[in-house]
Amino acid sequence: MEHKHIFEHVLPAIESKRNEFQLYGYDTVKEEDIWTYCIRKRWRKKDIGSMRVHEVINDILKLTPAEFMTYTQIEEQRESNWFSDLNSDELQLLLAPKNKGN
Template sequence: MPIQFEQQFTHMLPALDSKKNELHLYGYTSVTEKDIWTYCVRKKWRRKDVASMRVFEIAKDILRISPAEFMTFTQIEEQRDSSWFSDLNSEELQALLAPQKVEKN
C-alpha cells in the first residue's frame, strides 16, 4: 500500500470502524477495517486517484457501502483467489475431470 493510502487509512479509521460495527450487526463478524479499506481501493476507487480525493468524499464512500455489495465483492474475490485443486497433481486432476462411462442395462 503506498504511503498516501496508509495515511488516509489512518485518518479514516473512525468511519471504517463505524462501518465495521454496522457489518457486525448484520452478522459479518469477521470483517475488519482493513477489509473495508481494501474493498474501497479495489472496487469503489479503482478508477480514481485516491490521493486527490477529499476527506469527506472518502468518508462518504465508506459510510455508503451496503452489506450486500460488500459481501458480494468479498465472495467474488474469494472465488478468484481460491485454488480448489492445488493439492492434486496433474494425473489426479485428469482422473477427476475425465468423463465417466455410463453402463446401459
C-alpha cells in the same frame, strides 16, 4: 498498507461501518477489510490521493453489507484453486478431450 495516511484520517468512519456490519451479524469484518474493498473495488479507477476527505468518507459510509459480502465471495472464488488436490496426470486426464468413438 496502501494510502496509510488517508486510512488513519478516515479511520473513525471505517470503524463506524465495521460496527454497523457487526449489528448485521458480520462479526469477522475488520477495518482493513473495508479499506481493501474500497481501494480495490470502489476506487480502482480513481486517484485516491486526489480525492477529498468527504468523498472518501461518503464512499465508506454508503457501503452496504450486501456489496461487501458479494465482493468478498467473488474474491475468494478467484483466489481458490479448485484443482490443487490433483496431480498433473489427474489434471491432464480431467481436461483431455473425449474421444467421440468411445
